[in-house]
Amino acid sequence: MRIELFQDLYERYSRLTLSFPSDRPIAIKGLESRLIDTFGTTGGYGVFDKYLHRCLLWQRAGKALKHIEAFRGGNLVPSWSWMAYDGPIRYTTVPFGKASWNEDITSPFTKTGQALRGSEHEGEGISTSMLELEAPVWDIFDTKDGQIILDDPSRTIDQALQCVVVGNGKTTNINGRQAYYVLLVLFITNVNENQVYERVGVGVLDRRHIALDGKQRMAKIR
Numbered sequence: 001m002r003i004e005l006f007q008d009l010y011e012r013y014s015r016l017t018l019s020f021p022s023d024r025p026i027a028i029k030g031l032e033s034r035l036i037d038t039f040g041t042t043g044g045y046g047v048f049d050k051y052l053h054r055c056l057l058w059q060r061a062g063k064a065l066k067h068i069e070a071f072r073g074g075n076l077v078p079s080w081s082w083m084a085y086d087g088p089i090r091y092t093t094v095p096f097g098k099a100s101w102n103e104d105i106t107s108p109f110t111k112t113g114q115a116l117r118g119s120e121h122e123g124e125g126i127s128t129s130m131l132e133l134e135a136p137v138w139d140i141f142d143t144k145d146g147q148i149i150l151d152d153p154s155r156t157i158d159q160a161l162q163c164v165v166v167g168n169g170k171t172t173n174i175n176g177r178q179a180y181y182v183l184l185v186l187f188i189t190n191v192n193e194n195q196v197y198e199r200v201g202v203g204v205l206d207r208r209h210i211a212l213d214g215k216q217r218m219a220k221i222r
Contacts, residue, residue: 003051006035007091010046011061014082014089022071025083042109045081045131049109053101053166054094056080056133057181059202061088065151078131078222079198080183085151092202094167094181101167104218106134129191133221135164137185137197139211146209148184150201159186163203163210164221177206185221195219 013028025045036043041050048055065085071077077084108131140161148161163182172178184201197219 002039003054003096006048006051007054010058010082011088011090014061014087021066021068021086024068024086025071025075025077025081043107044109045077046083047081047107047109049107052105052107053099053181054091056105056166056183057092057094057202058082058089059092059149060085060151061090064153065089067152076128076131078128078133079200080133080221092181092204095169098170099167099181100170102135102165104136105164105166108132128222129220131222132196133164134218135221136216137162137164137195137219138216139214140205141209141211143203143205143209146203146205148201148203150184151199155200157186157200161186161200162197163205165210165212168207177208180205180207180210182210183221185219188222191220197221 009031018024018027032044032046036048039048039050041048043049043055046055046058065082065087068077068084068086082089140163143161150157161184163184166181166183168181169179182203182205183199184203185197186200187195188198189196195217199221
């Protein structure tokens with residue numbers, strides 16, 4: 001019920017037309033703070049550590065999401081947060097009790113032990129490194145028959161998509177295939193020998209689409 005509650009709230013909030021899109025992470029700050037306290041967890045930017053994996057599996061509900069270039073007070077909003085974009089979202093349908101979640105994903109809130117909520121004052125002093133997810137990144141094979149949902153389909157992507165496996169189904173479908181719920185990411189830079197990526201979408205793929213037999217690369221998602 002708690003998961004359905006916050007997903008419904010955030011989906012409805014994402015459909016509101018704010019006078020200034022740059023206020024997107026600020027206008028809901030009070031409600032998010034109360035939810036964090038009620039859930040007894042840490043979090044921010046639309047993510048609760050307690051429900052990290054389901055929080056990350058959001059997707060556009062319209063034709064495209066527009067990246068918000070600047071936020072009030074110069075705040076930073078990471079690409080893995082739907083608050084970084086203007087447009088409606090919905091959450092990927094993952095049956096309750098029928099998914100295994102990847103424990104190799106570490107949120108920035110787990111590392112700091114506190115909420116890093118976006119506001120004019122709380123955002124002061126927050127660096128990009130403080131907002132990084134840490135997770136294994138995998139190559140993707142041909143995605144034929146897979147479900148790929150880009151945040152902005154009109155964006156020109158000139159490199160191969162890679163993915164973070166958020167979780168997978170515990171059972172197979174009628175075709176004998178197992179669903180893998182993934183974040184689609186693109187490499188952007190190297191920082192201190194660490195590979196840094198950004199989120200560009202979400203997908204539901206099969207095991208055969210992901211190079212899980214290859215070398216695991218731990219990376220940072222900004």
